[in-house]
Amino acid sequence: MTAFTDELRRVGEQIGDFLCSDTFPETIHPAALGEAVRDYPCRGGKRIRPALVMWACELFGGDREQAIPAAAAIEIYHNWTLVHDDIIDRDDLRRGKLSTHASLRNHAEKNLKATPEQAAAFGESFAILAGDIQQGWAVERLASVADHGVSPGLALELVRAMQTKLNRELISGEAQDVEMELLDSSFVSEADVMNMINGKTGAIMEFALHCGAAIAKGAYEPKSPDFRALSRYAANLAAAFQLQDDMLGVFGDAKVFGKPVCSDFQEAKPTMLYLEAVRRLPADRRPELDSFLRLPHYSDADVAAICALLTGCGAADAVRESIINLSASARAALLPLPANQWRGMLDTLVEHMLVRSV
């Protein structure tokens, strides 16, 4: 695990240095918008998606240096979706700090003497625009692999895949998530939720791996066996990752997790954890579970009661078991790929996720 954590730290430093020395955001006016564009990408985070690009590139004998701009692009891309998600989900926190729209709202109140209502509108508007510019920045960084020895034709293919397949899958996933909040959970199946998870989390992991592999191989071949194996790995890993996230949202420590506790309950999101509980609880205890949806605030007693309900009916254990099974499938998907240290990194990454114990 030491080699793995050292390597993940190395990726984090390389990508952090690359992103924070990128001068693109400085060319944006007003300055507050430029700062918002740089903010999330420079906050750090786990940098797992860029690592997938680098490791998939090295896995197939590619040049790590060539993959760095693509890895940075994936990180920027991920972050623009977070900026817009945070507006949509009305989350004021991201990685333990203020989210983009909340931070811009403060800027408007302090520096532009806006009323609270004006400041809220300003924060949302600027955050929409910051995400829009970030999407363009991600495209530019991915395209810039052509400045580092990748053929313009391949760079163009990767840009097109990002702006069609990835955009469609990821944004559709987010849209399904938004729509599900309005649907009675009786109309939402576990398949719907798994499909939504694959869009929201799996699509970008798959694309990150495909980018790295394409740069190494000099060709983007999503239907070839190697690319398909990476897709299976990504889908299983993403599902495990998201289920873990759902668990942490209830059982985790908000300070470590960086999001308000029980925010999924507050937004009445039908997570797998919630659907498992609905399926397992006797009908007369369902109202008790649903009484915890959409509360304005979650006290320690509320959280303890939710945890007891989810544990008592077996839902928490069922989700823990799913995480274990999905993780095993992710690791199995790697077996046909070249057996080198980079496949080892991808393998250990699966384990690494389970370290965040719940």
Added chain:
Amino acid sequence: MTAFTDELRRVGEQIGDFLCSDTFPETIHPAALGEAVRDYPCRGGKRIRPALVMWACELFGGDREQAIPAAAAIEIYHNWTLVHDDIIDRDDLRRGKLSTHASLRNHAEKNLKATPEQAAAFGESFAILAGDIQQGWAVERLASVADHGVSPGLALELVRAMQTKLNRELISGEAQDVEMELLDSSFVSEADVMNMINGKTGAIMEFALHCGAAIAKGAYEPKSPDFRALSRYAANLAAAFQLQDDMLGVFGDAKVFGKPVCSDFQEAKPTMLYLEAVRRLPADRRPELDSFLRLPHYSDADVAAICALLTGCGAADAVRESIINLSASARAALLPLPANQWRGMLDTLVEHMLVRSV
């Protein structure tokens, strides 16, 4: 003028057919999101931006067919910015129909049984996501010129210019517009407004012309004399266009114009027309002008009083004169370019804009 209007109609039909038969939006889930993605691009409109692509391509002897995907891309790009602008400006109308977020709000109320508050949030969220997918669709369509004989290297250069220079200028323009609403108009100069106009309107016209020229020439050379002449034409034309728009917003017919009357006054936007009036009105009449800012509703009497104020102080005539001067500068910028019928189209376009008399 007949040849011109026939040609503009021809562009409109070509682009309309191309966009409405594009299957990309059909691949998006949920279906309501896919429909929102296709909505604005298929509503028609003047199609002036795609015409700029086609005519600049023909101007330099290029193949019109090669330019069609690029022209469609510019139209899609323009429309994603409108979708996000309409959220930011809280405009419920666009081209005489419901704006994207308003239409999606209705969808949520009717088909998802959402409460008015939930429906409003849903409308905004889906409209943010629809614009996000449209931005990707625009990139894909521009990149697809590589499927029609344009080199991948040039296609990549155009994509990069769109996602950096155009994104930065256009979105910065929109951000300045948002910020100006919060600033006392005493702190906003006419130069600030002209700069904002060039970002919001000029940058995309310039890019449209540059795309067409680059496809014809097989090279994107923004610093060459031909490209610079097109930039000057675009900047002057855009400014004339925007001033005309400001005038129509007050003196025009809301039904023809497709936006609520006096929406700039409602949003307290410091337009050139407003700044001219501020500069010309005696200090003791300024409160009368400002009493019309941010009204919840504009009666016929309000509109008549605003028109009388703007006309009486000479601001309306001053803006009309600016439009005439800017138009003359736009036409003069064309003189160094090849003297063919396509230069004639660009020349007549300037005149065509003045036909929308105010």
